[in-house]
Amino acid sequence: MQTTTRVAVIGGGVVGASVLYHLTKLGWSDVMLLERSELTSGSTWHAAGGFHTLNGDTNMAALQGYTIRLYKELEEITGLSCGLHHVGGVTLADNRDRFDMMLAERAKHRFMGLETEIVTPEEIAKIAPVTNIEGIIGGLYDPLDGHLDPSGTTHAYAKAARMGGAAIETHCMVRETNQRPDGTWDVVTDKGTIHAEHVVNAGGLWAREVGAMAGVYFPLHPMEHQYIVTDDIPEIYERDHEHPHVMDPAGESYLRQEGRGLCIGFYEQPCRPWAVDGTPWDFGHELLPDDFDKIEASIDFAYKRFPVLATAGVKSVIHGPFTFAPDGNPLVGPVPGMRNYWSACGVMAGFSQGGGVGLTLAQWMIEGEPERDVMALDVARFGNWISPGYTRPKVIENYQKRFSVSYPNEELPAGRPNRTTPMYDIFTAMGAVWGQQYGLEVVNYFAQGDEPTYETPSFRRSDAFEATAREVRGVREGVGINEVQNFGKYSVTGPGARDWLDRIMAGRVPQPGRLSLTPMLSPKGRLIGDFTISCLGETEFQLTASYGAQAFHSRWFEKNAADGVRVENISDRRTGFQIAGPKARAVLAACTREDVSGMKFLDVRRMVVGMTDCIVQRVSYTGDLGFEIYCDPMAQRQLWSTLWAAGAAHGMVPFGMRAMMSLRLDKYFGSWMSEFSPDYTAAETGLDRFISFSKNADFIGRAAAEAERVAGPSRRLVAFEVEAEDADVHGYEPIWLGGEVAGFCTSGGFAHHSGKSIALGFLPSDRVAEAPAVEIEILGQMRPARVLPEPPFDADGARMRG
Numbered sequence: 001m002q003t004t005t006r007v008a009v010i011g012g013g014v015v016g017a018s019v020l021y022h023l024t025k026l027g028w029s030d031v032m033l034l035e036r037s038e039l040t041s042g043s044t045w046h047a048a049g050g051f052h053t054l055n056g057d058t059n060m061a062a063l064q065g066y067t068i069r070l071y072k073e074l075e076e077i078t079g080l081s082c083g084l085h086h087v088g089g090v091t092l093a094d095n096r097d098r099f100d101m102m103l104a105e106r107a108k109h110r111f112m113g114l115e116t117e118i119v120t121p122e123e124i125a126k127i128a129p130v131t132n133i134e135g136i137i138g139g140l141y142d143p144l145d146g147h148l149d150p151s152g153t154t155h156a157y158a159k160a161a162r163m164g165g166a167a168i169e170t171h172c173m174v175r176e177t178n179q180r181p182d183g184t185w186d187v188v189t190d191k192g193t194i195h196a197e198h199v200v201n202a203g204g205l206w207a208r209e210v211g212a213m214a215g216v217y218f219p220l221h222p223m224e225h226q227y228i229v230t231d232d233i234p235e236i237y238e239r240d241h242e243h244p245h246v247m248d249p250a251g252e253s254y255l256r257q258e259g260r261g262l263c264i265g266f267y268e269q270p271c272r273p274w275a276v277d278g279t280p281w282d283f284g285h286e287l288l289p290d291d292f293d294k295i296e297a298s299i300d301f302a303y304k305r306f307p308v309l310a311t312a313g314v315k316s317v318i319h320g321p322f323t324f325a326p327d328g329n330p331l332v333g334p335v336p337g338m339r340n341y342w343s344a345c346g347v348m349a350g351f352s353q354g355g356g357v358g359l360t361l362a363q364w365m366i367e368g369e370p371e372r373d374v375m376a377l378d379v380a381r382f383g384n385w386i387s388p389g390y391t392r393p394k395v396i397e398n399y400q401k402r403f404s405v406s407y408p409n410e411e412l413p414a415g416r417p418n419r420t421t422p423m424y425d426i427f428t429a430m431g432a433v434w435g436q437q438y439g440l441e442v443v444n445y446f447a448q449g450d451e452p453t454y455e456t457p458s459f460r461r462s463d464a465f466e467a468t469a470r471e472v473r474g475v476r477e478g479v480g481i482n483e484v485q486n487f488g489k490y491s492v493t494g495p496g497a498r499d500w501l502d503r504i505m506a507g508r509v510p511q512p513g514r515l516s517l518t519p520m521l522s523p524k525g526r527l528i529g530d531f532t533i534s535c536l537g538e539t540e541f542q543l544t545a546s547y548g549a550q551a552f553h554s555r556w557f558e559k560n561a562a563d564g565v566r567v568e569n570i571s572d573r574r575t576g577f578q579i580a581g582p583k584a585r586a587v588l589a590a591c592t593r594e595d596v597s598g599m600k601f602l603d604v605r606r607m608v609v610g611m612t613d614c615i616v617q618r619v620s621y622t623g624d625l626g627f628e629i630y631c632d633p634m635a636q637r638q639l640w641s642t643l644w645a646a647g648a649a650h651g652m653v654p655f656g657m658r659a660m661m662s663l664r665l666d667k668y669f670g671s672w673m674s675e676f677s678p679d680y681t682a683a684e685t686g687l688d689r690f691i692s693f694s695k696n697a698d699f700i701g702r703a704a705a706e707a708e709r710v711a712g713p714s715r716r717l718v719a720f721e722v723e724a725e726d727a728d729v730h731g732y733e734p735i736w737l738g739g740e741v742a743g744f745c746t747s748g749g750f751a752h753h754s755g756k757s758i759a760l761g762f763l764p765s766d767r768v769a770e771a772p773a774v775e776i777e778i779l780g781q782m783r784p785a786r787v788l789p790e791p792p793f794d795a796d797g798a799r800m801r802g
Ligand SMILES: Cc1cc2nc3c(=O)[nH]c(=O)nc-3n(C[C@H](O)[C@H](O)[C@H](O)COP(=O)(O)OP(=O)(O)OC[C@H]3O[C@@H](n4cnc5c(N)ncnc54)[C@H](O)[C@@H]3O)c2cc1C
Pocket: 010, 011, 012, 013, 014, 015, 016, 034, 035, 036, 037, 038, 039, 040, 041, 042, 043, 044, 045, 046, 047, 048, 049, 050, 051, 172, 173, 174, 175, 202, 203, 204, 205, 206, 207, 210, 225, 226, 227, 318, 319, 320, 321, 322, 344, 345, 346, 347, 348, 349, 350, 351, 352, 353
């Protein structure tokens, strides 16, 4: 066995094998895979092998599309068969919401190049004749759906990797991973120690245990899962071609042909987590005992949907465990807080996602960043607040909701409330309807009178519409207050702070007492943050950005650490409120002895507000006259009492995130992960106006940004007013121009103050001029929309800056 390698991939399931192959494909041949038994010895060998592109997250759907298209390439390279059956598949809809979701998915697929189609019940009966279409209102057909041979596919990845120079060591159990001071690793196995520059955890069912060897907790949990293979069924074997897959979300089942019979698996509600206290090392090529009780209700339902099953005998039952992360997406990428330690685990659909996971990780390791926004699967989307006690209920919830409709405004209940601020009880008593962000409870809106205390999930305008309108009115006509807890906050201090910021941020670093807004760019010029920099002193700065990106941003700051500067994540150590609206200044003035009338837009000052030492900055995401007031969490309730009491004279209203997101639309303010994400560049989104090309600093991404400045971006973010009825844009709806899909929306909604349904979206730069009028497809309907060059509220900034 070789004793040094550039990369040691731990785990020879489909995911580890894919990572190994992609590393060689992208040019690293000195790589090695370590497998404690034979390849496929975890979840992989007993998988049903199904694959599909459908995924509520657009980037995940693209990743799944890549994986599926890869199999032919693998077969060609290796000469091995993946046992591909590209039979197509149909997902059934038995209610309006599910059908709405399919319409929205189909619309997204148009610009993703996926050929899915909406089909009628009659067409379903023809495509998938074992289906009882009673109660079905339609379906989504995907010609790419199919299944394969899990073992053959894993071995094909492995052979392709070997052909690229990789080594594979089976029967080689990793027992320890010990980091040397230089950041490289000693990987201790029962066949000896391997010195590796990088370690990849692809331990699948044992990823938690492998992580623990390096002191890392991976938020994932194994769940038991069961599928049944039937005896021969005449309606199947008498067909002249293979029966397609049928996903029946109402019955939480997936069905496909297996040999001369059928195979059906279930995501049952009475599901069970497996190996709560850790996966036993001696769990090998074995299955769990059959458990028909657990799936009894699912089977009864399946007999009605697929009547041929009722008389078919059972040939075999496969009952095994596989892992999920709390949101069901993989955990991929550089592990925050670690050097040269990479994650490729939590992959619950290895045959739909394994290829894309391998490609993403290989790009990240070799090229420094993946080619697209991978936030949905980035291991950094969970912070260090996450624990096994939170992961388990979330994973159970995710399993149970595997086939549920996922709504854009849905707040999932498991594991909540988890993290709360001192305001939680006060806001709850005021009618707060809570959402969750990065484990934190955040107010969506405050229900007053007979407004709903639960926002019904919907693709259309929700029943929080009126409450949101009321809060928006309160801000624009008077003054509103909400918490600033859900901003990511960082303290940057030290003699090297300014130079460091000049290198990390593309924008201007402000002078003491001032703020600046700035994009943060990757080396390739992609947007990896939109920040506010507050200069509190020549060597003291506060940064604010998205709360949900804390681990993502901290990881980047650590990677780019420099001498003479200290960067701390203080997101939960500094909290406070923002007050916004024409009367905001009067409220603040009533709470402090400072003269706030002289505070200009983008000023920042330390001041005592009531009894509390605060950092006050004049800026507001609502686009109105506004102030953000930061304090120590221990003083937050006191600060609240002061502001709330002063606000009474001005009719101050509390407002939540629903109103905030409506208010920002009046001004076309983009938001992180909608308009501003690593999929886009500063010039595409208009954030290039905050880049300081004149500053004397070689900021990260400068060369790429300059090149784009010369060439011009190929697409541009544009704002539209949509003739919507009861459904607004949420994101990824196609924009039609001249009878073809020319772009897609990034976000949108109803701007209550201007009374307009607003959409933000990309069009090719050379087509913006011809686009005064476009159509945006919302839930399958073409909605006329027109470009709005000027924001409908405060276009000249008089109110915000005044
Ligand atoms: C019943 C069932 C049906 C399924 N059906 C489908 C399906 O239809 N489609 C689909 O896409 N997915 C399906 N899955 C899920 C799929 O099996 C998993 O997504 C996939 O197998 C995960 O692969 P992996 O490589 O991440 O992990 P694993 O397959 O668990 O592989 C991990 C490997 O790491 C090795 N390892 C762990 N620790 C060490 C160590 N210390 N040293 C050396 N080696 C180590 C293990 O021996 C193992 O071989 C199904 C799962 C089950 C249980």
